[in-house]
Amino acid sequence: MYQTMLIILTTDNYYFNRIWQDIFVCEDENELLAITKENNTCKKRTEQFNYGLCHTYICAEYRKYPLCKFQLKAKHSSDGTYQLYLSGSHDHQQRNTTARLPSPIREVIIRLSDNGIVTSKINKVMKALHPDLSIVTKVMNVARVQRQKDRSSVKFIQDLQQWCLLRQNVPPPNKQHDIFIPYYVANDVDDLFICLTTRQLLYVCKYSSVLAIDCTYKITTNELSLLVFGTSDYNRRFYPMGICLIS
Numbered sequence: 001m002y003q004t005m006l007i008i009l010t011t012d013n014y015y016f017n018r019i020w021q022d023i024f025v026c027e028d029e030n031e032l033l034a035i036t037k038e039n040n041t042c043k044k045r046t047e048q049f050n051y052g053l054c055h056t057y058i059c060a061e062y063r064k065y066p067l068c069k070f071q072l073k074a075k076h077s078s079d080g081t082y083q084l085y086l087s088g089s090h091d092h093q094q095r096n097t098t099a100r101l102p103s104p105i106r107e108v109i110i111r112l113s114d115n116g117i118v119t120s121k122i123n124k125v126m127k128a129l130h131p132d133l134s135i136v137t138k139v140m141n142v143a144r145v146q147r148q149k150d151r152s153s154v155k156f157i158q159d160l161q162q163w164c165l166l167r168q169n170v171p172p173p174n175k176q177h178d179i180f181i182p183y184y185v186a187n188d189v190d191d192l193f194i195c196l197t198t199r200q201l202l203y204v205c206k207y208s209s210v211l212a213i214d215c216t217y218k219i220t221t222n223e224l225s226l227l228v229f230g231t232s233d234y235n236r237r238f239y240p241m242g243i244c245l246i247s
């Protein structure tokens with residue numbers, strides 16, 4: 001049975017008048033965090049009172065839904081427990097006006113991007129699903145941000161720099177097929193240029209004076225463009241010299 005109480009809380013800049021329900025005692029901080037996560041809240045503030053610390057949590061989506069008044073309050077006791085109080089309820093009926101794409105549309109774009117669909121095809125899908133919305137630029141932005149997350153999670157930039165550094169030296173003559181990196185730039189996920197080649201590839205092309213470069217329309221699983229460079233002979237046969245990964 002909930003105990004209902006009226007709390008009037010006054011601070012230097014705020015005045016609150018809410019009805020709070022005494023709902024639960026959390027045995028420790030882990031249990032408190034689990035409950036706040038289950039109720040989709042984030043911490044709004046922590047205050048120091050005579051009885052100890054008091055943490056206030058609000059709806060994690062309060063920016064999207066300004067009418068949502070849901071709050072939790074946790075009073076930290078000297079025995080390590082937290083007395084938990086509830087005020088209001090989640091109200092997500094009215095969404096705040098914003099230029100950002102609605103969450104359902106963003107989720108579709110992210111799901112398509114995660115499945116390896118390129119931005120141009122995502123645009124076609126979204127135009128078919130939402131013909132009245134002008135969202136081409138926004139689709140590109142959402143897809144780009146998602147790709148950056150994917151690339152960052154696969155290889156931290158510091159690890160990538162170290163990987164390239166260890167392969168800068170030309171392998172000995174008896175290791176014709178070992179990869180080495182004659183040149184690279186790896187500042188961040190949006191500033192990558194890594195050139196990879198082998199002794200064997202360079203040997204095949206040493207008699208040619210014509211350099212040919214072809215950037216394929218294919219991309220890697222990390223959304224990095226693949227640049228193939230090499231030479232051509234008089235019969236127009238192409239001999240690759242190496243590849244470059246470009247962001």
